[in-house]
Amino acid sequence: MNDLYNNWIGHWVVVVVAMTLLLVVVLTATAYTVWFERVALGRIQRRPGPNRVGPFGLMQLAADGIKLALKESFIPAKTDKLIYVIAPAIGVAAAFLAWSVIPIGLWYNVQYWVADVNVGILVIFAVSSLNVYAIVLGGYASNNKYSLLGGLRSAAQLISYEMALGLALVPTFMIAGSLRLRDIVEYTVHWGPYTGPIPLILLTPVGFIIYVIAATAETNRTPFDLPEAEQELIGGFLTEYSGLKFTMYYLAEYLNVITVSALATLLFFGGWYLWVVPPVLAFFVKVVLVLFLYIWLRGTFPRLRYDTLMRLGWKVLLPLAIANVVVTAIILVAVGG
Amino acid sequence: MSDEDKNPTPSPQPSPLEGRGGQPSVVSDVAALLTGLKTTLTETFRPVVTTMYPEEKTPRSERYRGRHYLRRYENGLERCIGCELCAAACPVGCILVIAAENTDENRVSPGERYAKTYEINMLRCIFCGYCEEACPVQAIVLGPEYELSDTSREKFIYTKEKLLEPLPPEVQARLGGASAGELSSTADTGGHAPPQTDAKEPK
Numbered sequence: 257m258n259d260l261y262n263n264w265i266g267h268w269v270v271v272v273v274a275m276t277l278l279l280v281v282v283l284t285a286t287a288y289t290v291w292f293e294r295v296a297l298g299r300i301q302r303r304p305g306p307n308r309v310g311p312f313g314l315m316q317l318a319a320d321g322i323k324l325a326l327k328e329s330f331i332p333a334k335t336d337k338l339i340y341v342i343a344p345a346i347g348v349a350a351a352f353l354a355w356s357v358i359p360i361g362l363w364y365n366v367q368y369w370v371a372d373v374n375v376g377i378l379v380i381f382a383v384s385s386l387n388v389y390a391i392v393l394g395g396y397a398s399n400n401k402y403s404l405l406g407g408l409r410s411a412a413q414l415i416s417y418e419m420a421l422g423l424a425l426v427p428t429f430m431i432a433g434s435l436r437l438r439d440i441v442e443y444t445v446h447w448g449p450y451t452g453p454i455p456l457i458l459l460t461p462v463g464f465i466i467y468v469i470a471a472t473a474e475t476n477r478t479p480f481d482l483p484e485a486e487q488e489l490i491g492g493f494l495t496e497y498s499g500l501k502f503t504m505y506y507l508a509e510y511l512n513v514i515t516v517s518a519l520a521t522l523l524f525f526g527g528w529y530l531w532v533v534p535p536v537l538a539f540f541v542k543v544v545l546v547l548f549l550y551i552w553l554r555g556t557f558p559r560l561r562y563d564t565l566m567r568l569g570w571k572v573l574l575p576l577a578i579a580n581v582v583v584t585a586i587i588l589v590a591v592g593g
Numbered sequence: 594m595s596d597e598d599k600n601p602t603p604s605p606q607p608s609p610l611e612g613r614g615g616q617p618s619v620v621s622d623v624a625a626l627l628t629g630l631k632t633t634l635t636e637t638f639r640p641v642v643t644t645m646y647p648e649e650k651t652p653r654s655e656r657y658r659g660r661h662y663l664r665r666y667e668n669g670l671e672r673c674i675g676c677e678l679c680a681a682a683c684p685v686g687c688i689l690v691i692a693a694e695n696t697d698e699n700r701v702s703p704g705e706r707y708a709k710t711y712e713i714n715m716l717r718c719i720f721c722g723y724c725e726e727a728c729p730v731q732a733i734v735l736g737p738e739y740e741l742s743d744t745s746r747e748k749f750i751y752t753k754e755k756l757l758e759p760l761p762p763e764v765q766a767r768l769g770g771a772s773a774g775e776l777s778s779t780a781d782t783g784g785h786a787p788p789q790t791d792a793k794e795p796k
Contacts, residue, residue: 299637556633
């Protein structure tokens with residue numbers, strides 16, 4: 257395997273196969289995330305959710321996909337056509353790129369990844385920031401005041417919460433001493449008789465809370481879905497989008513949700529380690545639970561007003577995140593000697 | 594409010610932007626968020642209340658006003674005597690009755706006349722039931738069916754043939770059995786509201 261990987265051609269074959277597999281798996285996962293969200297939201301509201309297409313409504317997304325794909329690909333007049341078409345693609349590309357460095361735990365010491373980058377988490381931050389372009393350019397190119405306002409809001413929101421998001425994870429890196437996602441999961445403690453990996457949430461609970469809030473804002477989900485606040489902005493940046501281009505935005509949103517859930521699993525819940533549970537199952541269960549957390553938040557909280565959103569981001573989360581970094585640093589120095 | 598306990602002196606008027614009732618504090622705000630999360634989580638595990646409609650239907654009232662039926666006497670004669678009172682009572686004018694004389698060779702109803710044509714435009718009908726109240730011989734009744742969708746406008750003109758389809762048993766029961774009207778009992782008018790007078794004792 258190593259020989260194959262070091263060979264120039266073999267390397268690319270492996271990477272392309274890995275990417276293709278990942279695309280299939282992540283796309284399927286996205287479809288079922290949408291299904292899971294609809295069912296879970298339904299249950300929160302004591303509805304059954306989709307249950308018509310296929311067993312338990314599992315084929316609902318296929319039906320929706322076909323419907324969206326067969327819709328007329330409509331481009332409104334006086335739009336900036338090139339940007340209008342490219343913007344949703346940027347969103348999907350950015351969302352998929354983040355998955356290139358996320359290791360999926362399959363078995364002990366066996367993980368699946370496309371690239372094992374030693375600054376993996378920075379790569380994720382870098383590419384997920386591109387999502388801003390998808391939304392801002394989409395809003396700008398639509399030539400619609402609601403789209404533009406939605407896009408602008410989104411730019412402000414994503415930039416504000418990106419700071420808190422990044423800083424929330426800094427204590428995790430400081431504890432694990434690495435930016436490689438695999439190293440963070442494999443972080444081992446020696447607590448008396450116990451030697452092994454632990455969920456890092458035990459060491460940085462505040463970081464996790466900030467991460468969850470900031471990541472919800474980053475993925476534009478309720479209660480932070482101001483870019484598409486329908487009461488004020490019709491559909492926000494999505495107003496003029498339909499058919500497959502709408503699907504791409506939709507896909508990107510759910511891909512991002514899975515990404516932040518997987519990231520939370522890796523950084524805070526010990527990735528694929530869970531007592532004696534097989535790693536791949538443990539990883540799956542943890543990701544689903546974090547996903548449920550996001551859906552739960554969506555089913556519970558009403559949307560924030562714009563000024564409260566900004567106040568929360570800049571006056572609460574950011575100082576809290578910085579304080580968390582400082583306190584963790586002090587403790588680390590004190591303990592590490 | 595727990596916040597008011599801490600502040601026995603009336604706190605300065607909270608600005609409308611702050612939360613209502615007492616001074617907002619981080620603790621009470623976070624507690625409120627957690628209460629919300631707890632509520633939604635408990636709801637998640639309570640049973641679903643949805644009626645699975647096409648398979649499962651909500652019970653209808655005994656006097657539910659759905660599609661119309663024209664009734665017959667037990668001997669097969671039509672009850673309708675072509676008096677057009679239903680058409681006159683109809684607020685939207687969706688009933689068309691064209692009467693014809695009964696003859697000894699061609700006896701359709703017990704009275705002098707019968708309805709040669711009886712059509713109801715179901716797209717216009719508002720299901721008010723006035724036709725049923727107006728009918729002196731209880732010839733027209735409203736049944737329980739409400740799923741009347743179809744594929745063309747023409748199919749919504751219910752002709753006499755369609756209206757004369759046999760009554761569903763629940764309507765039969767409500768009216769107290771078809772035997773209520775014998776050939777001789779054309780005077781069994783039942784006043785203005787036959788369903789009320791004829792209905793069996795509710796369960």
